[in-house]
Amino acid sequence: MTYTELRQKIEQQLAQLPPDQLSLVSNFLDSLQSKSSISQRPLRRLAPIKRGTKAGDLVKFAGTWQGNDLEDCLRSVYETRSLAQF
Template identity: 30%
Template sequence: MTIKEQLLQEIESSPDNILAETLDFLRFLKTKETETQPKPEASTSPTHANTNSTGRSLLEHLKTIGKWEGDDLEECLRLVYATRGKAKFDYDNPFE
């Protein structure tokens, strides 16, 4: 029996909550696989050599996700501001 057949067999006998978690994990693994494959410009650009996110790498990523469409930007920003809270850390910060 192939791995795919085994997975399908397990899927058939699993509840929806486990399937939802499994789907999220599978998508994560596929994304991780795509991100770890070297891009053609990776050899010439030092910002792509590091797999950790940096401010620069996040800004570079913004260039690839398109532009805002619609007229609800202000509404979305109000929602973000209304629902965000202060970060709370329950451990000692070694940098303080």
């Protein structure tokens, strides 16, 4: 099917749709256009991951634990973790 034929087919289908379904089509087209504009944005450059850093370098990212479920969370991690594969 050529581009022109496809456009004509879509226009005929749109002409036959009731208003509520036409609104759905419009919403769908809006979502397609917003996805394409998102994918065209330039990627943000991040600082490279430094290799050979020490655990002490990670302290700046550490916070304080809030809540009383630390032991439960640690137990869950130990129960569900798997061996790393390299």
